[in-house]
Amino acid sequence: MKAKNTLFTAALIGMLISGSAFTANAQTAIATSDKTESASTKLTVLQVKPMQFRVAYINPVSNLVSVRILDTDKNVLFSESHRPESSYVKYFDLSTLLDGTYTFEITDGKEKASQTFDILTKTSRVVSSIN
Numbered sequence: 001m002k003a004k005n006t007l008f009t010a011a012l013i014g015m016l017i018s019g020s021a022f023t024a025n026a027q028t029a030i031a032t033s034d035k036t037e038s039a040s041t042k043l044t045v046l047q048v049k050p051m052q053f054r055v056a057y058i059n060p061v062s063n064l065v066s067v068r069i070l071d072t073d074k075n076v077l078f079s080e081s082h083r084p085e086s087s088y089v090k091y092f093d094l095s096t097l098l099d100g101t102y103t104f105e106i107t108d109g110k111e112k113a114s115q116t117f118d119i120l121t122k123t124s125r126v127v128s129s130i131n
Contacts, residue, residue, distance in 0.1 A: 039111035045104050051095040051119070055104055057088040062109035069094075070103045077102070094119065 046054045057065060065088050069078040077097070082088055088106070099121050105114040 039106070039108055039113035042108075043104070043106055043113040043115060045115045045117065048091070051093065051097075053092045053094060053104075053117075055088075055090050055092060055106075057084075057106050057108065057113070059086070060084055060088065060108045061111060064109075066107040068105045068107075070105055072101045 044056045103116045
């Protein structure tokens, strides 16, 4: 009976995983086939490691995409222009930045997309006594 329950549970988990994979693929196909998507839906910022980000901008309208990183006071910390063929993808190591609020900004022709994020250093303190 225990083996039967284990087999049933494994089959149920397999069905749930395959169902979620189908749903994810369907949503991706809809998002990329939509010809009226705005610049903000084309921009994704993903933290891949601590303080390391993957910035992607899909289906640019113009042949020149400008990328900037701004601080709270709108000071430009990084700027580059790129001519992507189909998408812009770049990895950023932001470990040198101080705690604060920053913005990734991408300009694609007349469209502009931005995503703001915070850097907050976590501090761990341990109290110990010395005899």
